[in-house]
Amino acid sequence: AVYDDPGQLPMDKQYDFVIVGAGTAGNVIAARLAENASTSILIVEAGRNNVGFDSYLITIPFFGPQASPHTTFDWNYTTIPQEPLNNQLIAYPRGYVLGGSSSTNYMVYTRGSSDDYDRFADLAGDDGWNWDNLFPYALKGHNETGQYIPSIHGTDGPLLTSIYGYPADTDDRVIAATAELSEEFPWNPDHNSGNMLGVSWMHSTIGGPLRSSSATAYLEPALRNHSNLDLVYNSQVTRLIQNGEIEGLPVFTTVEFARNPTAPRYNVSATREVILSAGAIGTPQILMLSGIGRSLDLAAVGIKPIIDLPEVGQNLVDHPLLPIQWNVDSNGTMDPIYRAEAALEAALEQYYANGTGRLAANGVSTQMAFLRLPENSSILAEFGDPTSGPGSPHYELAFADGFFTTSQTNPTSGSYFSIINVVVTPTSRGAITLASNDPFQHPTIDPKILSTDYDVNVMIESVKAAQRFAAAHAWDGYITGPYIGSVNTTTDDGIKEYLSRWATTIKHPFCTARLSKEDGEGVVDGQLLLKKAKGVRIVDASVFPIIPAGHPQAMVYIIAERAADVIKAAWGM
Numbered sequence: 001a002v003y004d005d006p007g008q009l010p011m012d013k014q015y016d017f018v019i020v021g022a023g024t025a026g027n028v029i030a031a032r033l034a035e036n037a038s039t040s041i042l043i044v045e046a047g048r049n050n051v052g053f054d055s056y057l058i059t060i061p062f063f064g065p066q067a068s069p070h071t072t073f074d075w076n077y078t079t080i081p082q083e084p085l086n087n088q089l090i091a092y093p094r095g096y097v098l099g100g101s102s103s104t105n106y107m108v109y110t111r112g113s114s115d116d117y118d119r120f121a122d123l124a125g126d127d128g129w130n131w132d133n134l135f136p137y138a139l140k141g142h143n144e145t146g147q148y149i150p151s152i153h154g155t156d157g158p159l160l161t162s163i164y165g166y167p168a169d170t171d172d173r174v175i176a177a178t179a180e181l182s183e184e185f186p187w188n189p190d191h192n193s194g195n196m197l198g199v200s201w202m203h204s205t206i207g208g209p210l211r212s213s214s215a216t217a218y219l220e221p222a223l224r225n226h227s228n229l230d231l232v233y234n235s236q237v238t239r240l241i242q243n244g245e246i247e248g249l250p251v252f253t254t255v256e257f258a259r260n261p262t263a264p265r266y267n268v269s270a271t272r273e274v275i276l277s278a279g280a281i282g283t284p285q286i287l288m289l290s291g292i293g294r295s296l297d298l299a300a301v302g303i304k305p306i307i308d309l310p311e312v313g314q315n316l317v318d319h320p321l322l323p324i325q326w327n328v329d330s331n332g333t334m335d336p337i338y339r340a341e342a343a344l345e346a347a348l349e350q351y352y353a354n355g356t357g358r359l360a361a362n363g364v365s366t367q368m369a370f371l372r373l374p375e376n377s378s379i380l381a382e383f384g385d386p387t388s389g390p391g392s393p394h395y396e397l398a399f400a401d402g403f404f405t406t407s408q409t410n411p412t413s414g415s416y417f418s419i420i421n422v423v424v425t426p427t428s429r430g431a432i433t434l435a436s437n438d439p440f441q442h443p444t445i446d447p448k449i450l451s452t453d454y455d456v457n458v459m460i461e462s463v464k465a466a467q468r469f470a471a472a473h474a475w476d477g478y479i480t481g482p483y484i485g486s487v488n489t490t491t492d493d494g495i496k497e498y499l500s501r502w503a504t505t506i507k508h509p510f511c512t513a514r515l516s517k518e519d520g521e522g523v524v525d526g527q528l529l530l531k532k533a534k535g536v537r538i539v540d541a542s543v544f545p546i547i548p549a550g551h552p553q554a555m556v557y558i559i560a561e562r563a564a565d566v567i568k569a570a571w572g573m
């Protein structure tokens with residue numbers, strides 16, 4: 001059953017599992033556990049329904065970047081001042097809706113490098129998490145035909161993925177530049193094979209003309225098909241409550257939640273486990289509100305410490321992003337972004353008539369490159385190599401037909417080509433801490449974007465690589481010059497100044513409740529069970545020991561698919 005208010009929930013009902021957060025990972029766990037008819041499951045979600053008011057923003061692919069921030073789909077968090085970015089406060093979006101961030105993200109689908117999975121398995125002390133063993137879970141995707149290797153994609157799983165669905169003016173030139181500069185920018189027929197290096201067509205979680213999210217792919221069918229699954233949304237979990245002790249360890253299987261700060265609080269207990277899937281911000285916030293974290297910090301905001309786990313909320317890592325653009329001469333054709341917006345009515349008419357046109361495709365980019373610094377790079381000599389192996393990239397270039405930005409003011413005329421630079425193996429580490437003991441007050445978010453010399457230097461190298469790509473003959477007669485003339489991006493210092501103005505986050509917070517097989521380290525163990533406690537497992541972006549070197553939603557889905565099997569095995573289901 002589905003409830004849109006916590007007051008409606010039958011309070012005498014027993015659940016085997018209570019899942020906190022109907023987001024990317026939470027819905028995978030819920031749908032898989034619900035396959036066992038004799039098990040009862042409740043999902044508690046703070047955010048809103050994914051259908052209803054303004055929902056075209058989260059269904060029509062082109063509008064993805066407009067679904068957040070400052071909408072009802074978003075938690076609308078803001079960071080504290082980021083010193084390397086001229087002390088700007090950065091909007092820090094997270095999905096506040098069924099499907100979580102999979103309902104509001106930009107839909108880019110990259111599984112990541114096999115090295116990243118193998119390092120995850122090593123740090124977890126469990127080979128079940130390595131690439132070879134997780135590959136069958138990756139096939140729980142569902143594909144359309146296109147520029148990809150069919151044998152490495154699934155065809156009957158729930159999540160829909162596809163390649164870019166609209167011919168861009170720049171497609172042929174990107175491919176020609178790749179052929180021309182093939183030593184630095186080799187073509188890779190499909191970066192979802194475990195080897196992601198090179199330039200490939202971008203894949204997206206789009207099926208037909210619609211966004212595919214964990215709400216549409218997992219939650220909705222599970223609620224339709226399994227009466228043992230209940231959902232309550234508009235219900236924010238305010239803490240977990242200790243309800244006993246087993247083998248000298250506190251048990252935390254009672255979940256407290258409320259509709260808003262002044263509404264009554266309700267409790268529900270799981271007879272087996274609570275699964276925290278509230279994401280890299282929500283999960284550490286709930287743990288700390290429950291007395292689980294760095295004891296001194298908790299006491300400082302008036303929370304009684306119960307479990308001292310100093311890494312809760314620490315190790316926050318995110319990918320920094322920096323867009324750069326070029327003016328282009330497109331023979332009088334408008335920039336596709338304005339073309340879609342200026343001709344919105346016609347575009348919508350086409351979209352609703354037959355699901356085609358610019359609005360049916362991802363609004364971000366068309367192809368993307370994952371690249372390594374050269375072996376003899378002075379950056380690697382000075383700082384070491386943070387990648388998980390020789391098949392993993394240091395940075396990414398994403399190519400966009402039109403003006404793409406999430407930090408600059410959009411121009412209102414002209415035609416553009418954009419390259420989005422991303423440092424995919426950042427070494428900056430920030431933290432989530434509690435600003436108060438009020439669960440409805442946002443936590444303090446400090447991702448410390450671009451705060452290490454390694455990150456800044458790799459971003460500078462990425463921009464230079466983008467400039468080399470845009471200087472290929474393939475762009476002759478098309479690119480007419482760089483877009484921002486006021487900052488000289490031909491020197492390292494110039495790029496640094498440009499970066500302090502326009503770099504931002506790509507919105508991939510990770511690792512705030514990281515796993516570790518070592519005693520005395522991390523927040524969860526290799527089976528994702530909360531350390532020093534009983535009854536709590538965490539499955540979401542927070543448990544990753546290292547941020548994936550790519551767009552991470554695919555790896556969250558894949559890890560959640562296996563976590564569901566780990567839970568089933570633990571309870572003999």
Ligand SMILES: Cc1cc2nc3c(=O)[nH]c(=O)nc-3n(C[C@H](O)[C@H](O)[C@H](O)COP(=O)(O)OP(=O)(O)OC[C@H]3O[C@@H](n4cnc5c(N)ncnc54)[C@H](O)[C@@H]3O)c2cc1C
Pocket residue numbers: 020021022023024025026044045046047068093094095096097098099100101102104105106107108109110235236237238277278279280282283286506507508509539540541542550551552553554556
């Ligand atoms: C704007 C944006 C663009 C992105 N673009 C991409 C992209 O193109 N490709 C890609 O691979 N990745 C992208 N990402 C990142 C990716 O979407 C996330 O890493 C991934 O979805 C995280 O999954 P999760 O399960 O950890 O958390 P989420 O999917 O965020 O789920 C957490 C859920 O828990 C709920 N919750 C939180 N606190 C509470 C509470 N106290 N009580 C009850 N419920 C709670 C939330 O409302 C949410 O529904 C993007 C993210 C954003 C925000």
